[in-house]
Amino acid sequence: MRKITNEELHRPSVEEFAAMPKLPLVVVLDNVRSAQNVGSFFRTGDAFAVERIALCGITAVPPCRELHKTALGAEQSVAWTHHASTVECIDGLRAAGYRVLxxxxxxxxxxLDALAVDPQARYALVFGNEVEGVSQEAVDRCDGAVEIPQLGTKHSLNVSVSGGVVLWEFFCRIRSKA
Structure with missing residues (x-):
């Protein structure tokens, strides 16, 4: 077994990535405090070709050194928007026909393991602040909620880890049925 070099992976350029079909999914970050967590979302969003990331409230926006540290340039390939409030963002997504969870x-x-995902639908997934989670005001605007099953003693996962788990699940379900 031999490790594959970066050149052998044949990854698209930023321009090619921009033109590629995207997973019909928007990631919404509700006042995520850590720029490094935001950078992780950009990197994961690039891996799964999400449509875009909506950065809300105090969530860091590019250019940002701490965000770049974990994004490793994915902030240049993944489309993003900034919204003063998560509620305003959710309202706009719902009006545009997204199912917001x-x-x-x-x-x-x-x-998450029992969630019925419609591969023809467009989704927006709202991830919350590291301490407070998704705000109640934002939850109230959502069409539903999804929870990651957890068996251990802790009550939560790091927000960017949660992002990886949930985006992988949506990627698998939408890609395999589309």
Whole structure:
């Protein structure tokens, strides 16, 4: 077994990536405090070719040194928008026909492994602040919620880890049925 070189991976250029079909999914970051967590979302968003990332409230926006540290340039390939408030962002996404889901532990949340995903639908997934989670005001605007099953003693995962788990699941379900 031999490691594959970066050249052998044949990754698209930033320009080629911009023209590629995207996963019909918007990542919404609700007041995420850590620029490094935001950078991780950019890198994961690039890996799964998400449509864009909506950066809301205090969430760091490019250019930002700490964000770049973990994004490793993905902030240049993944489209993004900034919104003063998460509620305003969610309202706009819903009006545009997206099914908006909070990734949060709330009453009535569907467990990720049991969630029915329509591969023809467009989704927006709202990820919350590292301490407070998705704000109640934002949860109130969502069409539903999804929770990651957890078996350990901790009550949550790091927000960027949650992003990787949930985006992988949506990628698999939408790609395999589209």
């Amino acid at each position: 909070a990734v949060e532990q709330v009453e009535g949340a569907a467990m």
